[in-house]
Amino acid sequence: MLSVCIPVFNTDIRDLVSNLSKQAVDDNLDVEIRVYDDRSHLDYRKENRIVAGFKHVIYNELQRNIGRAAIRNKLALESEGTAILFMDGDMQVINSDYLQKYYNLHRNESVIVGGIAYQKELPGSSFALRWKYGHLRESIPADQRQIYPYRSFMTGNVLIPKQLMIDNPFDEQIVGYGHEDTKFGYQIRKLRYPIIHIDNALMHGGIETSKEFLFKTKVGIENLVALWRRLDYPSDFASTVRLLKTTQKFNKFGIRGLTLLCFNLMRNNIEKNLHSNDPKMRLFDFYKLGLTLQALREIKSV
Numbered sequence: 001m002l003s004v005c006i007p008v009f010n011t012d013i014r015d016l017v018s019n020l021s022k023q024a025v026d027d028n029l030d031v032e033i034r035v036y037d038d039r040s041h042l043d044y045r046k047e048n049r050i051v052a053g054f055k056h057v058i059y060n061e062l063q064r065n066i067g068r069a070a071i072r073n074k075l076a077l078e079s080e081g082t083a084i085l086f087m088d089g090d091m092q093v094i095n096s097d098y099l100q101k102y103y104n105l106h107r108n109e110s111v112i113v114g115g116i117a118y119q120k121e122l123p124g125s126s127f128a129l130r131w132k133y134g135h136l137r138e139s140i141p142a143d144q145r146q147i148y149p150y151r152s153f154m155t156g157n158v159l160i161p162k163q164l165m166i167d168n169p170f171d172e173q174i175v176g177y178g179h180e181d182t183k184f185g186y187q188i189r190k191l192r193y194p195i196i197h198i199d200n201a202l203m204h205g206g207i208e209t210s211k212e213f214l215f216k217t218k219v220g221i222e223n224l225v226a227l228w229r230r231l232d233y234p235s236d237f238a239s240t241v242r243l244l245k246t247t248q249k250f251n252k253f254g255i256r257g258l259t260l261l262c263f264n265l266m267r268n269n270i271e272k273n274l275h276s277n278d279p280k281m282r283l284f285d286f287y288k289l290g291l292t293l294q295a296l297r298e299i300k301s302v
Contacts, residue, residue: 002106003081003162004033004099007071010040011089011206013048019093021054027100033057034075039065069170069180072155076165082107084165088156090206091116101200102159111188112159113149114200115142118207125277129210129284136281138204145197150240153185153195157202164193173230179223186240210275218291225295246285247292256293263290 004020006013017035024031033056037045045061052059062071076084083106094117095101105112118134138154168187170180188195208216221243228244231237238244250259267290270283 001030001032001081002083002085002103003075003079004031004085004087005072005075005079006033006035006087006089007038007068007075008035008040008044008048008089009038009065010044012044013089014050016087016089016091016093017051017054017057020099021051021056023093023096023099024056027097027103029099029103031056031099031103032080034079035059036071036075037061038067038071039063067172067175069172069174072180073169073172076160076162076169079162081162083159083161085159086155086157087202088204090204091156091202092205094201094203098200098202101198105196105198106159108196109161110194110196111153111161111164113145113153113195113197114157114159114202115140115145115197116154116156117201117203119203122277123207126209126211127207128277129274129279130207130213132279132281133213133284134204134207139201142197142199149195149197150185150189151242153181153188155181155184156204157200164188171227174223174227179220179227182224182241183227186237189240190236210279214271214274217288221288221291222295225292225299229299243288243292246289247296250289251293251296256297260290260293260297263287263293 006017013035017033020033023029024033035051035057037048037060039062040048049059051057066074072086085102085106102112102114116134116138118131118139122128122131168184168191171183174180174183224241224244228237238248250256263286270287273280273283274287
């Protein structure tokens with residue numbers, strides 16, 4: 001059996017689950033679709049309860065919010081399949097054979113990453129940064145992702161053997177937004193566990209505004225630096241994360257101070273560009289570098 005596991009928080013998942021249920025029925029697949037709501041607002045829960053009546057679906061509402069890592073671990077523990085297909089609740093199915101492709105591979109003892117796609121047209125100027133970043137940095141063909149297989153690991157669309165997941169659960173000390181998937185990717189890299197990248201994308205539907213994305217970026221970087229510190233700053237972890245790999249080059253006496261001085265002088269103008277309808281990725285890269293160096297300096301002064 002293949003277990004499709006979807007954690008949900010304040011997202012309308014009716015279309016996503018409907019499409020998955022239909023594919024499972026049409027292709028006669030031995031599949032369970034577990035949808036666990038992490039204490040969303042009541043309006044979302046009322047809308048999403050309809051999926052409980054779809055074929056192959058097991059719908060569960062948690063009584064309290066337990067967080068991104070813990071709900072994925074709970075889904076894994078309670079699933080009955082030999083492999084777990086994790087996807088985010090804000091994804092959209094765009095291929096009629098999406099589930100069949102993973103089903104054909106679910107007995108393969110590998111982690112299999114399907115990729116993420118973004119809509120071709122910009123949905124609005126307020127979404128420009130997230131949309132452009134997604135197109136340029138995340139929507140990457142499988143052959144390119146396979147060059148650095150562990151670097152492109154995300155939980156939004158990934159098949160994981162259940163036993164691997166049980167033996168290497170997501171780190172529940174990571175709270176808020178981001179990087180429980182980075183830690184998991186690091187763990188399986190240390191195990192030399194194979195990752196196979198395929199072209200079986202889901203569409204990222206619920207993209208954030210530039211303002212929301214910049215806030216999440218800051219929180220994610222703070223989580224990343226805190227995680228790196230907790231691991232005692234291993235260089236092999238940094239090599240898994242492009243941002244940390246770059247940060248190491250600048251986190252040196254003299255260079256660090258000059259970089260942070262430039263960052264603080266330019267920060268307002270950079271943020272103005274990143275909120276515009278034509279955000280520059282080089283400026284976003286420098287912005288993230290500045291935030292990372294700042295977070296490192298602050299965490300070491302505690």
